[in-house]
Amino acid sequence: MEWEPEVPRWRQVYALIEERIDSGVYPPGERLPSALAIVEETGISPVTARRVLKELREAGLAYMEPGIGTFVSRLPDRPAG
Template sequence: MDWQPEIPRWRQVYALVEERIDSGMYPPGTRLPSAHDLVVETGIGQVTAKRVLRELRQSGLAYMEPGIGTFVARLPEPPTGG
């Protein structure tokens, strides 16, 4: 990854995962990469990777199934006009 030194790394990895969710690369119900997978892919530390997953859950973008993994949450349907 090309790191932006003025932005914390956890935020940059969070933005990467969020972009993948928004683009449909990780559709609702899809298992997200584990903390270990994020470490391997991005080179961040284990503590930072765990923070990314925790922040995704706290923001409502993901949920955890204990012992299984972290998954993309079902996103609300966009409002319909009319």
């Protein structure tokens, strides 16, 4: 993954996963990659990967099932146009 130096890495990975949700790669109900899988794919730290998942949950895009994983709850809101 090529990084934009002026944008925090967690935001870039968040945007990547949000795009995958939006495009249907991860449809509602689908399990998202674990923090470890995100680390392996992107090279970010485990703390940063956990933040990405936390931010997705806080945005309402994902929910956590303790002991199971994080799942897509809905598609991102997009302005009508």
